[in-house]
Amino acid sequence: MMNVLRARVATTAAVAAGLALTMAACAPGGGGSKTDDEPSAVSTDVAGAGKVTLKLTDFWGSAEGKWIDKAVADFEKKYPNVTIKRTTEDWGQLNSTLNLQLQDDDGPDIATANNGWQSLGTLAKGGLVLNLDPYAKAYGWNSSVPTTIARQNKFTTDFKTMGSGSWFSTPMARTSLIGLYYNADKLKKLGIDPPKTLDELEADAAKAKAAGEIPFEYGSLDGSTSVLLGLQAVLADKDKLNDYIYDDPSVKASDVAMTDAVTTVKKWADAGWFPKDFAGIDYQTAVANFVGGQGVFRWEYTGSLGLDAKQQGHFGYVQLPQADGKTVGVGAAPGAMVVSAKSKHPDVAAAFLDYLMSPAVGQTAVDLGLVPALSPDVTVPASSLSLTGESAAAKSLDADDGYVPYFDWSSPTMLDTLGQNLQLVFAGKMTADKFTTAVDADRDAFLSGQS
Known part of the structure; x- marks a missing residue:
């Protein structure tokens, strides 16, 4: 998944401008939700739909x-x-061709888009994907999907706001x-249990x-931000962090623990808790x-990390809770599933999307070593220490409605702003306060352009 995530952030900003131009050209009536193409009444009777072929x-x-192949095969069997x-x-x-594919009468019925303005928002504004509200009502998604995950798939129909609508x-x-x-072997050698709080983590580091180990393996050459964003999720108010990323101009980066997170990461670097180079x-x-x-x-x-089955027994995973014991973490589905506005079988396509959220598909994910969601009762092999921890984290986040989206969703250029300025902080050329100011400047400039 790492290569996909890194490609996501590296690619979407580059294609955003081209996508926006194409969308403006093809959007009916200058853009909108294309409500005329939405089904006036929907059916959940897949078996009664007759012979149907969908393109994914x-x-x-x-x-x-293998996971999606199994999901397809099981749906076809059902x-x-x-x-x-x-x-x-x-x-x-x-990412660069999906807008064109969805304009084609012979294009896919179902596709994976990227969340955020760069992909999903642009496709929706261009009228290329269906407004799925009728299906959300029919299948009960508003009650079955945690609010913080549901928000990642929503836009207002005037396309001025992400995260609602x-x-x-x-x-x-x-x-x-x-x-x-x-590294479980190193913890055992040091006589340390996996940390349960941020304070315990710092004591363990x-x-x-002191024992001559590198507390945190990390490299900042290409602007890696996982340490910063992971720590921010432990420190920030969940609701304010969601609101910041979802375009609320009244919430500032200083309100979402950005200054505290940068200060802490810099403290760790100065303490020699990262590799020397x-x-x-x-x-x-x-x-x-x-x-x-x-x-x-x-x-x-x-x-x-790309751990094989043997390595999964030597590396563990924890989602550190916040001070109040609630779990908050950066997380999202590894893709946004969309239905083409040109699909001739939107009811069946929506039924397949609903199936992809089922516990059976979550168990398939675990069986293949992937992290489940929306599936609290999955069975995880005890031999996989890392997957056990990852699955427990997802279960806690589901239960606490504790997801926050990737911070770079807040603007098309935010990832570069974070990575480049974090390097300046490490080099002693920027303070944490100035970092936070730069983050606000990026996000607010984007919002200004939106309005």
Whole structure:
């Protein structure tokens, strides 16, 4: 999942301008929710729909590809009248061509888009994907999906606000989180239990440093922000953080613990808790170093370490709670599922999206070593220490409605702003306060352009 996530943030900003121009050209009536194409009445009777063939386009390979193949096969077995023809594309290629594919009468019925303004918001504003509100009502998504996850799939129909309004995509029974991985063998050698609080983590890091270990494996050469955003989720008010990312101009970065998170990360760097040459270590090297045995802890996206079955028994995962004991974490489904506005079978397509949120599909994810969501009763193999921790984290986040989206969703250029300025902080060329000011300037400039 790591390569997908990194491609997501690297690609979407580059294609955003081109997508926006194309959308403006093709949007009916100059853009909008295309309500005329939404079904006036919907049916959940898939078996009664007759022979139906749907086209699905996604970017999943490896274990994720096996997961969607199994979901397709199981859905077809449940409904023998339905055939789903799947096409897979490179993430970058799909991101840059999906708008064109959805304009084609012979294009996909269902596809994976990227959340946020750069992809999903642009497709919805261009009238290329269905407003799914009728299906949300029919299937009960508003009550079955945690609010903080549901928001990631919504825009107002005037397309001025993300995070509220109508459903234009759905999540799935899988998630990707940012949390804390640990080397279980090193913890045992140091006589340390996995930390349960941020204070415990800092005490453990100090003990690891005193023992000659690298407390946190990390590299900032290419602007990696997982340590910053993972820590921010532990410190910030959940509601304010969601509101900041979802375009509330009254909420500022200082209100969402950005200054505190930057200050803490800089403190860790100054204490020597990162590798000595961390400023010259790129992301892939840092991952390889950690999996290879360097470092006790690492803040990372779930699934990004690429652990095999044996390695999963030697690395654990924790989602540190906030001071009040509630769990808040950065997380989202690894793709936004959309239905084409041109689909001739939107009822069946929506039924498949609903199926992708089912506990059965969540169990399939676990069976393939992927992190489940919306599935509290999945069975996780005890031999997989990392997956056990990841699944427990997802369960806690579901129960506490504790998801916050990726901070870079707040503007198309936010990822660069975070990464570049964090490097300046580490170099002593920018204060935490100035960092927070730069974050606000980026987000507020984007909001100004939106209005």
